[in-house]
Amino acid sequence: MVQCKNLRLFRLLRTAAQCRIADVRMQVHDGKVWYCKERLCPDLILEVTNRLLPNPFDVLKTRDWKIRETNPYAELYGTEVITKTAERNALWLPELPGCVAGDFLREMADSNYDAALEVFRACLHSLHSLHNHSFTNPIVACPPFSHGDASIWNVLYDRNTNAATWFDFETAHKSHLSDLARQADDVAVFLYSSAAVIPPQFWDGLILTALKLYLEHSLLQALIAQIWLDMHPPFLRLKQVRMRRSQYQAFTVALLARLEAALRAEALDSKAQS
Numbered sequence: 001m002v003q004c005k006n007l008r009l010f011r012l013l014r015t016a017a018q019c020r021i022a023d024v025r026m027q028v029h030d031g032k033v034w035y036c037k038e039r040l041c042p043d044l045i046l047e048v049t050n051r052l053l054p055n056p057f058d059v060l061k062t063r064d065w066k067i068r069e070t071n072p073y074a075e076l077y078g079t080e081v082i083t084k085t086a087e088r089n090a091l092w093l094p095e096l097p098g099c100v101a102g103d104f105l106r107e108m109a110d111s112n113y114d115a116a117l118e119v120f121r122a123c124l125h126s127l128h129s130l131h132n133h134s135f136t137n138p139i140v141a142c143p144p145f146s147h148g149d150a151s152i153w154n155v156l157y158d159r160n161t162n163a164a165t166w167f168d169f170e171t172a173h174k175s176h177l178s179d180l181a182r183q184a185d186d187v188a189v190f191l192y193s194s195a196a197v198i199p200p201q202f203w204d205g206l207i208l209t210a211l212k213l214y215l216e217h218s219l220l221q222a223l224i225a226q227i228w229l230d231m232h233p234p235f236l237r238l239k240q241v242r243m244r245r246s247q248y249q250a251f252t253v254a255l256l257a258r259l260e261a262a263l264r265a266e267a268l269d270s271k272a273q274s
Helices: 002-018 043-052 062-077 101-108 113-131 179-195 200-213 217-229 235-241 245-273
Strands: 022-029 032-039 057-059 090-094 155-158 163-166 171-173
Touching (some): 062 090, 062 163, 101 113, 101 155, 101 179, 113 155, 113 163, 113 179, 113 200, 179 217, 179 245, 200 245, 217 245
Antiparallel strands (some): 022 032, 155 163
16 A cells, blocks of 8 residues: 555656646737746646655745736836736746846856856846845735745846846745745855856855855855755755756855855954954
């Protein structure tokens, strides 16, 4: 009986792994470019995998995904999303300015490190602003907000304005996580996914840039706790940040050293002031 139950579970997880969550394709309507994002994976599959897989986030069911995906476009970018479409379980998302930031980083990292760092900085500032935004719809987020999958591949960078725009809001951190843990996970995913396309000799610059913006004592501690949790990252985490295990572990060593040094420096400053 136990073997039969485990076999059913294995088959369900295998089905989930083979199931694409969504399909995105470009459409032109009334002279404007839109991206039709259509849900392909059934809610039942998502619910089971959310419970069983060791992710800090859930992939939202279709109804909640539509609300969470729609509100940021309206509140942050002042653009409409077409919710009533011919396709079942779909949204038409407006074209946003810029190109995927991960592509910029990968192209610039070897030839123009300063330009790559500028892209990284713009995306990080945009993430920080996102973390401090209070959405009006409670289904989108109880403040403070967290993205849930803050990879460098889920943000656009506009070279003309040096501005970054986050997208892909179909995931949300699990409800039992604290506010700090959720935002620390966002910062960690952003750092690791950026480091994946940057040569190791430039990693320190990424970390120091992030520390200038996220220097709060409590968040640094939450970030260290998150990193220790992921010291032996599961396959899904490696896939999320697009890193090999050896690369992930090497960046972890560099990141922990800088975080712990920042905490020690903060402690010395506090002691000197007292």
